[in-house]
Amino acid sequence: MTDAIKSAFIIYGVATAIGLLVALLISGLFRFLRLFTKGNK
Amino acid sequence: MSLQKIFDIFQGITTLCDSFANNPAVAWTRIGLIFLGMLLVYLGKKGALEPLLMIPMGLAMCAVNAGVLFLDPTTAGLIVSGSAPLADPAAQEAAVAAARAGGMHGTLFMAPLVQEPSQLMGLMQIDFLQPIYNFAFSNNLIACLVFMGIGVLLDVGFVLARPFLSIVMALFCELGTIAVFPIAVAMGFTNGEAAAIALVGGADGPMVLFGALKMAPGLLVPITVIAYLYLGLVYGGYPYLIRLLIPARLRAIKMPPRPAVKITPAEKLAFAVVVCSVLCLLFPSAAPLFFSLFLGVAVREAGLKVFSSMIESIFLYGATMFLGVLLGIMCEASTILDPKVVLLLVLGILALLISGVGGVIGGYCAYFFSGRKINPVIGIAGVSCVPSTAKVAQKEVSKANPNSIVLPEALGANISGVITTAIITGIYVALFPAL
Incomplete structure (x- = not known):
């Protein structure tokens, strides 16, 4: 049980980190693409 | 025509009676699931539940629980030997004995737990949904x-x-x-x-x-x-x-x-x-x-x-x-x-x-x-x-x-x-x- 709770915390931590990474990636990618398209104009 | 022959024609009813005699929980669950299937179709039609899923699912629940028959020994044997072993060894032995005697209940739709390829090939010739299950469902x-x-x-x-x-x-x-x-x-x-x-x-x-x-x-x-x-x-x-x-x-x-x-x-x-x-x-x-x-x-x-x-x-x-x-x-x-x-x-x-x-x-x-x-x-x-x-x-x-x-x-x-x-x-x- 204690192990399972510990695992649950770790899994949630990893999922949160990956989720935020995806958000960061989306946000960064979006800005990069905007810069790129503006640069082309 | 003997009474046994008439029972052979209406195997869905015979297996239900057999379940009432030997395992009433299964019989009542079968009846309950038939009604649950009807309820799902009704709720799907009313829009209370997702109709695209609930109407086929409800109908299938009705059909599979109504259409239970005595499997022939070959089919039953394939199912028993191909299934994941039951947790209870006595139950596993009873299943094997029933399969050998041709008194095992089942349907001709599919056997979801069969995994052995050779036995699977046999079942694919018998159960009509078996290919769809094994080629599309069980492999995701x-x-x-x-x-x-x-x-x-x-x-x-x-x-x-x-x-x-x-x-x-x-x-x-x-x-x-x-x-x-x-x-x-x-x-x-x-x-x-x-x-x-x-x-x-x-x-x-x-x-x-x-x-x-x-x-x-x-x-x-x-x-x-x-x-x-x-x-x-x-x-x-x-x-x-x-x-x-x-x-x-x-x-x-x-x-x-x-x-x-x-x-x-x-x-x-x-x-x-x-x-x-x-x-x-x-x-x-x-x-x-x-x-x-x-x-x-x-x-x-x-x-x-x-x-x-x-x-x-x-x-x-x-x-x-x-x-x-x-x-x-x-x-x-x-x-x-x-x-x-x-x-x-x-x-x-x-x-x-x-x-x-x-x-x-x-x-x-x-x-x-x-x-x-x-x-x-x-x-x-x-x-x-x-x-x-x-x-x-x-x-x-x-x-x-x-x-x-x-x-x-x-x-x-x-x-x-x-x-x-x-x-x-x-x-x-x-x-x-x-x-």
Whole structure:
């Protein structure tokens, strides 16, 4: 049980980190693409 | 003609009488499941539950529980020797003896637990749904086809417009997917089984199917059936949860208008390619799911109309129909009578409830951190039942204030919910593989 709770915390931590990474990636990618398209104009 | 011959004609009734004599629980469950199947068809027709899934599923439940016959010794033998051994050795021996004597009950639809290739080939000649089960269901093809269809229907522009808000809301909604795992372990389930039932909290049917197949093949049937039955609760139960936890004055909040950001299809396509590659790199075990979802998104955003109409109208609807049929067929009395099913029923509803509460907590966090500008109802839309929870959120907000529109933000959270549930499925599958 204690192990399972510990695992649950770790899994949630990893999922949160990956989720935020995806958000960061989306946000960064979006800005990069905007810069790129503006640069082309 | 002897009486026995007449009984041979009406084997459905004979096996029912036989069950009443030898195992009344099975007989009553068969009758109960026939009526439950009828109820599902009725609720599907009324629109209370998803008709695309519930009508084939309900009809299949009626058919499989009514059409029970005495299997011939060859078929029965194939099933017994090809099945996963029963937990109780005495029950296994009794099954073998009944199979040899030709007194074993079964149907000609399919045998979901048969795994041995040679025996499988024999059964494919006998059971009419066996090829669809083995070639499309038990290898997750159906889940992936449904996911492809979902991808074609998703407009990821809602996530791109507010990525952090959407993803954070979705992460709060994964609370049930995480919290139920240790509870299930404490109840005696293995790590894989606990993870598979916890995934019900993600409210995403194909994901539960994928997870159960990878981590708890022995409980695939009850977990998947429970997950799909409970998906209806998202539509029926979450409005009450919203009304209970969020007062009307907060539900009525009109969010300040944001400058419209035009997101081009090329940007959405780039998003699909980059995020798909990153997630497949991180979680190869869940790569089929990520690939299928983002393939649908890519096809839509690349403007491949021929492919998108094929995926949407043929793959998605074909897969949904057979998914419903197979889920119903798997609701046989003997499968449902597993004592673990009651625990799974409790854990499944608990997972969905905790996820909903987690969503509301997320909504409140967004409300406070935004200076009381964000409507907290959007939090619950992070539960990834696309697009039901987003629609539920907008419906509840509209009831409190017809001028408040939260659908774009709710859809962003909703689509992010699919991504976060897939991430958690990937982590679980990587940590607790069944094989």
